[in-house]
Amino acid sequence: MTEAPLLRTEALVKRFGDLTVLDGIDLAVQPGERIAILGSSGSGKSTLLRCLNFMELPTAGRVHFHGAPVGTAGSRGEVRYRERDLADLRRRIGMVFQQFNLFPHMTALENVMEGPRTVLGQPRAAAEAAARAELARVGLADRGDAYPARLSGGQQQRVAIARALAMQPEVLLFDEPTSSLDPELVGEVLRVIRALAEEGRTMLLVTHELGFAYHFATRVLFLHDGRILEDGPPERILKTPREERLQQFLARFTEFGF
Amino acid sequence: MYQPDFTDILLNVDLLARGAWITIALWAIAFAFGLAVGLGLGLVRSSGNRWLSLPAAAYVEVFRNTPVLVQLVWFYYAFPVLTGWQMSGFTAAALGLALNTSAYCAEIYRGGIASIARGQWEAGRALGMGWARLMRRIILPQAVRRMIPAFTNRGIELGKMTAIASVIAVHELMYEARLLSSQTFRPLEVFTVIAVIYFIVIYPGTLLSYRIEARMARRS
Ligand SMILES: Nc1ncnc2c1ncn2[C@@H]1O[C@H](COP(=O)(O)OP(=O)(O)O)[C@@H](O)[C@H]1O
Ligand SMILES: [Mg+2]
Numbered sequence: 001m002t003e004a005p006l007l008r009t010e011a012l013v014k015r016f017g018d019l020t021v022l023d024g025i026d027l028a029v030q031p032g033e034r035i036a037i038l039g040s041s042g043s044g045k046s047t048l049l050r051c052l053n054f055m056e057l058p059t060a061g062r063v064h065f066h067g068a069p070v071g072t073a074g075s076r077g078e079v080r081y082r083e084r085d086l087a088d089l090r091r092r093i094g095m096v097f098q099q100f101n102l103f104p105h106m107t108a109l110e111n112v113m114e115g116p117r118t119v120l121g122q123p124r125a126a127a128e129a130a131a132r133a134e135l136a137r138v139g140l141a142d143r144g145d146a147y148p149a150r151l152s153g154g155q156q157q158r159v160a161i162a163r164a165l166a167m168q169p170e171v172l173l174f175d176e177p178t179s180s181l182d183p184e185l186v187g188e189v190l191r192v193i194r195a196l197a198e199e200g201r202t203m204l205l206v207t208h209e210l211g212f213a214y215h216f217a218t219r220v221l222f223l224h225d226g227r228i229l230e231d232g233p234p235e236r237i238l239k240t241p242r243e244e245r246l247q248q249f250l251a252r253f254t255e256f257g258f
Numbered sequence: 259m260y261q262p263d264f265t266d267i268l269l270n271v272d273l274l275a276r277g278a279w280i281t282i283a284l285w286a287i288a289f290a291f292g293l294a295v296g297l298g299l300g301l302v303r304s305s306g307n308r309w310l311s312l313p314a315a316a317y318v319e320v321f322r323n324t325p326v327l328v329q330l331v332w333f334y335y336a337f338p339v340l341t342g343w344q345m346s347g348f349t350a351a352a353l354g355l356a357l358n359t360s361a362y363c364a365e366i367y368r369g370g371i372a373s374i375a376r377g378q379w380e381a382g383r384a385l386g387m388g389w390a391r392l393m394r395r396i397i398l399p400q401a402v403r404r405m406i407p408a409f410t411n412r413g414i415e416l417g418k419m420t421a422i423a424s425v426i427a428v429h430e431l432m433y434e435a436r437l438l439s440s441q442t443f444r445p446l447e448v449f450t451v452i453a454v455i456y457f458i459v460i461y462p463g464t465l466l467s468y469r470i471e472a473r474m475a476r477r478s
């Protein structure tokens with residue numbers, strides 16, 4: 001018997017008013033998979049990630065975590081979610097944002113300790129030791145006392161990754177983690193993410209770094225208008241795209257290439 | 259040419275000292291209470307719960323859109339008719355000023371909370387924080403820093419507002435001044451001295467606000 005998917009969506013639909021942003025997403029994420037999500041701006045990539053950890057509630061469809069559906073279905077098929085359950089779920093799913101979103105009133109170390117201390121209730125000494133280890137992992141062992149405003153964008157994003165890791169998440173969601181960085185700072189963040197990949201972590205990564213996606217991912221998705229148009233190994237998706245939309249999307253990246 | 263004469267004031271300096279003391283007590287009680295109740299109201303208004311938010315909004319608007327003089331007089335003269343309980347002038351004044359201040363503070367809290375970027379909420383929620391913990395650990399510590407100038411302004415306004423309590427026979431500074439002035443027929447001396455005392459009591463608050471603002475400007 002195969003292991004249950006860590007995360008699975010079933011006919012996932014998300015609408016904002018009249019705008020359908022996700023239009024029936026069926027996706028199973030197996031443990032250890034690294035999925036790169038590609039798509040033009042507005043295709044629903046962020047919304048898909050945000051539905052997986054319930055930062056947004058799906059309009060219809062279901063999300064399963066370790067084989068169990070999240071929320072309880074009512075008599076007319078509507079699904080009700082309890083905020084408590086969703087908060088518990090989010091503890092187990094790490095998220096890294098395009099804008100870092102570090103807590104500016106806390107040092108780097110305090111940022112990383114905050115979740116383990118207040119959400120998981122770990123004792124201070126244990127949380128601090130673990131936080132220092134996570135900062136060391138992202139190469140910032142010596143910047144623990146710095147406030148975010150004193151850190152470069154690349155350093156801030158690495159602290160944000162350490163903050164997510166400190167919760168010992170079972171899956172990590174990255175939403176364009178390098179898109180708001182100066183080009184010379186992109187590398188340091190991608191190297192950290194690559195190191196996480198080598199540990200065999202389960203990750204979903206929205207990115208426009210095609211080269212990184214090619215080497216990093218075990219699987220690539222192409223999203224268009226809220227649907228998954230292509231889904232397969234990086235080699236096939238990026239080298240021999242079938243869908244015209246994907247071909248056009250990829251062509252934009254090579255247009256000014258050399 | 260009028261010859262100022264401060265003898266009567268000097269003879270009654272204990273009266274003025276007692277008045278100043280009551281002014282300060284009124285000020286401190288109303289401010290502490292206003293900050294605390296204002297926090298509750300501001301949180302309710304930020305919670306997004308319509309059933310709680312609406313009454314809180316009504317409370318805020320009532321206190322902000324009626325004269326504080328009318329509010330004090332109401333608690334002193336009208337409230338007893340309604341409840342049969344006559345509170346002292348001091349209690350009525352403290353209550354009126356505190357509630358009035360809480361309404362203004364509620365708006366300061368609400369504005370401060372609303373000024374915190376969405377990303378801060380998202381980062382907290384993504385860690386699995388609930389609303390209360392997020393508010394306490396992430397949002398309020400940042401918001402309160404931004405609110406400090408508004409709070410100090412409010413405190414200074416309140417210090418001056420305490421003079422109104424004299425109309426409901428609270429023996430604070432202004433009341434003693436009016437008494438002294440009518441007894442001595444020396445309004446020029448009495449009210450000049452009183453103005454100076456108010457200045458001495460309130461100006462340190464203003465100085466403090468300048469210092470806090472300068473420190474915050476340096477930090478950011
Ligand atoms: N909270 C929201 N309210 C209304 N519309 C939204 C909201 N979030 C996203 N959208 C809309 O949904 C569409 C997809 O957004 P998003 O998932 O952020 O796309 P992507 O990340 O692929 O650029 C966009 O048109 C965006 O404007
Ligand atoms: Mg996006």
